Amino acid sequence: MTTIVSEKLKAEVRNLSFYYTEVQALKKVNLPIAENRITALIGPSGCGKTTYLRCFNRMHDLYPGNRYEGEILLYPDRLNIVDPKVDPIEVRMRISMVFQKPNPFPKTVYENVAYGLRVRGENRKGLLDEKVEKALRQAALWDEVHGRIYDLAFNLSGGQQQRLCIARALATEPEILLFDEPTSALDPTATLKIEELIMRLKKDVTIIIVTHNMQQAARVSDYTAFMYLGEIIEFDKTDKVFTHPSKKLTEDYITGRFG
């Protein structure tokens, strides 16, 4: 699988298994993550793609009874993200996440973006102002909200709220940005904006995106992994997966025969 990616790797999943108490949700999966590229995880509901994504920032540690086996190596320092000895907080500080439904805090736009920095103990006004503006510009939101960054985030539209969440995730300059079906709660126009944004962001950050929408994966990603029942059935360059899938199951899924 690694041979498919000839580029520099940002992370590499090796024989990762994941258990919700008794139930095994991921079965010895492998995946290379190329640096400054977009890797998409696709597959039918319940195939484990969101579970997979949430391993990358140890979200599963928030709930009791969850267990990882195997490793996710983060390059260049080869930190095994899922090692129980590695502090999940350290992992989350290096790897940010954008969720399925926009989930801004009931605070101002400014405080939403600044929160990750405040968590890191940053309180210098000038520096915060600068980084908040930078993140909002990166998330293509600055032009729309610069006059009301002290308004409540709930007053923004759904698409704006999701871009705010992207800005919030970007403000801390993460090494990897995880997207969990970021447009599933948005209308087509807002979706298009987010997609354009994701494509532009890859020059700054490595991206992994889970999506239910195959066209979205085809449009934005460089690599695509097709998952089914907790396993990766096929992984390849996105063009290859969508034009010449090597597995029958993949072909059936992308042509809409199930899922």
Add this chain to the structure above:
Amino acid sequence: MPHDEKITQEIRRRIAHNKFRDHLFWIIGLFSTLIGFVVLFTLIIDLFVDGFPRLSWSFLTSYPSRFPEKAGILSAWVGTTLVMIVTAAAAVPLGIAAGVYLEEYSKKNWLTHLIEINMNNLAGIPSIIYGLLALGLFVYFLKLGESILTGGLTLGLLILPMVVIATRESIRAIPNSIREASYALGATKWQTIKDHILPYSISGILTGMIIGLSRAIGETAPIITVGALTFIAFLPSSPVTSTFPFFSFKWLFDPFTVMPIQMFNWISRPQKEFHVNAAAAGIILLLMTLVMNGFAIYLRYKFRKRIKW
């Protein structure tokens, strides 16, 4: 199917029958609602008719006396206010901390389940039982005396479960996606609690606190049990002093009385004039409760405006 006049007639009859029941329930419901309303209204009117003429500035600034027309409620309302301060100071931090712990830290197992069941039952225990517990614990064992401190702590115990339950309920109303957003940015549990959980649940917590205090303000039995006096013609020592450090906690250990005890004392006397005093004191007690509830509504409105899930 073709139109059948007989079936149409039957349908109309059926509808009329159903509607009759509909109206019947409407009347029963209205009647039940009115009973509650009329009783409350009569109670308040009766209290005002009896007590209102007696209300005056001197009623608020006089000590009790054996002459009904000279008697006032100064020591009672000061006592009530001070006891409430101690009650809030004891129950609120403890209740919030316990509620946050149970919701955010504790593992969900049989022990926390047991604590939860206990907590809910604790809220329903007759207040006199709290009085007995407090007499043994605060008066005899800790030797805090028959003081404001004892009274406040007793009522604090009484409303503690309410504060815990209110805290837990308002914390539970916060969507999990907000917690995940905070943790995903690298926040610790404590950072998440202090920056998100507490600020977003504070209106519910404050409402619970004030509902608890509104109950505590009218409690008589546990306060009598721990030995509050029924006739007291002096004020506790002042919390503010003229010498350094300009405040004092001596008042905590002074004897006291509270409004409901003063009322009980007056109403149990044979003279009609004292009954008037009791009604007048009742109006003041009612007002104190109303002010607290009004404050709760204001706080809820003020904090809720910003948050919609």
